[in-house]
Amino acid sequence: MRLSKVLEALGGSLKKYIDEADPELTGIQMDSRKVNPGDLFVAISGFQIDGHRFIQEAIDKGAAAVIGENELELNVPYIQVFDSRLALGRAASAFYHHPSRRHTVIGITGTNGKTTVSYILKHILEHAGRSCSLLGTVSYIINNEVYKPSNTTPDALQIQELMAKSNDEFVVLEVSSHALKQYRIEGLELDYGLFTNLAHDHLDYHPTIEDYFEAKTLMYNYMKPDGSAIVSRLSEWGDMLADILKAKEIPVYSMGSDGNYDLNIEDIRLNGETRFEVQMGGVVYPLTFPSPGQHNVYNAAMAFLTAIKIGISPEVITDALKTFPGVPGRFEMISHPEGATFIVDYAHTEDALEYCLHAAQEHDAVKIKHIFGFRGERDKTKREHMVKTSAAMSDEFILTFDDLNGVSEVDMENELKELNERFGMNKGSVITDRTLAIQYAWENANMGEWILITGKGPEEYQSLYELPASSDKDTLLYLQKQHGKEKIIG
Incomplete structure (x- = not known):
């Protein structure tokens, strides 16, 4: 596709283009490491990395033209736009023929x-x-x-x-x-x-x-x-x-x-x-x-x-x-040998927790237990409400680690303890290792209980934990397997 076709698609996002060159484009990239000869490179001002820093690298790799937000003079056609993210979507749509x-x-x-x-x-x-x-x-x-x-x-x-x-x-x-x-x-x-x-x-x-x-x-x-x-x-x-x-x-x-x-x-x-x-x-x-x-x-x-x-x-x-088979990590049920029901769900808001806990109540759970945590550097304003919801609707809950995202283990543990003390209604405890929190619930589960593990759903763990498992479901399957081994040994 010719560059002129991309320029047409940019519409009001185009700020300046005075070069009359109209090269044939072979692809579009926003990562300079992936640029091949003939590609259009779009420099994105990211939240952590500014793509404008890598324009020369893209040119050295053969970029035929560049889109960016800064005022620049390059030895390839350069299109200045008001917003590179908006321009990327329009350019990509045009390149792939809408x-x-x-x-x-x-x-x-x-x-x-x-x-x-x-x-x-x-x-x-x-x-x-x-x-x-x-x-x-x-x-x-x-x-x-x-x-x-x-x-x-x-x-x-x-x-x-x-x-x-x-x-x-x-x-x-x-x-x-x-x-x-x-x-x-x-x-x-x-x-x-x-x-x-x-x-x-x-x-x-x-x-x-x-x-x-x-x-x-x-x-x-x-x-x-x-x-x-x-x-x-x-x-x-x-x-x-x-x-x-x-x-x-x-x-x-x-x-x-x-x-x-x-x-x-x-x-x-x-x-x-x-x-x-x-x-x-x-x-x-x-x-x-x-x-x-x-x-x-x-x-x-x-x-x-x-x-x-x-x-x-x-x-x-x-x-x-x-015949709907369900969604991985969305109210996914795992059976327990003692007749308890374990649920893995992605719920990470007050409303979503309420939905899950209410579902357990509707199914006449003998006791409802809940395991959850909070992601570091994410919305802190909802944490108090989530703990209050769990305390009000479950019989017991365990606060544990979710993705820390750069927050220290000490700081997150302190926050979990504080939330539990202030809003836990004497129903909560803190076990920071997520796999050990699940193991504790597994080893203490009884007939008719529902144990909900929320927050990550099908996502893999970012932290290393005690048990050799990569997700909440994987942890439960590991515990199921260990139970089977125990029965054989016994």
Whole structure:
């Protein structure tokens, strides 16, 4: 592709380009180490490293042109832009011939539920005989190949590369607030924009909850001309968003309960199997869903409404929901030899913890125990509320390490002890080694108890712990195996 085509795509992000050269571009890179002869190099002003420092290295490796924000004179064509991140998305979309136009693209934003809704939708679509790629927290799945994710939402260059690689009819994409603020979906065009909910999270990155909400609304700037929004109005944030979108003349389909919505959720029954009804246009559809908890009723209902709008028949959707296999690290159950139930979940907000603990209550757990921690250098304002929630809804809890992210073990241990003393209601304890915390719960588990391990879900540990395990699930499987050995020895 010629550089002139990229320049056309930059639009208002272009600040200055006076060179008349129009080289043929062979690729786009934002990492100077990956530059090959003929590539366009985009210098990003990162949070830790400034890509402008590596422009000469990119040129030495054969970069045919450079995009950046600084005033520079180079011996290759240089395009100065107002924001390199925004320019990267537009340039990558143009280079890969706007691949989102070849797919039906479903973007999902919200604090909780993005991953589960995306997996439910993928399952429904494939059950209906349609092909679907998925880009999200747990994995990237393209043409049935699974890739390990770098972020909840890939960077703008990677998104366009993956979209171009996909031969699937649909692409379902989790869209985080960080991605929206950092223009990672710039250059994408969405057919459907889903909003699940908004809860207290990421206030280390966003100065206020209002700023966090505003970031979520940015996703709807990327709708195709005939695109539409699917909005959960189970909270005031959903109501606010629906009003904003209607003012922008974006079609909105809403779900809720006890109101005038496109989909109404009714008659929720959560003992044992999850059963509920949805009512659309005067027709009632009884649904069965394998995953426990009221939050999963909301997730399944949103997927149902979206699939209906896509054109999947209610009968196919109903049948697909019955066979949903679940999501790795999302309310994933591991059996205990004494009849206890261990749950691994990614929940890391007050609302998400409440959903998980409430699900245990709904299933008549004899006792609820909870293991969780906090990530260093992340939103500290939610920690007090999370401890209060666990103390109120569980019988016992253990505070332990999550990713420390540069915070010293001593400082994190002191904070855990302080939180426990102030808000633990005499129910909590601190075991800093995460694997030993899980082992303690395992060795003291009894029939009918539910033990929830939250915060990391399927993610691998960043720290080294006592037991030879790489994740929460891996720790439980190790303990299961050790129990088997003990039985053989005995």
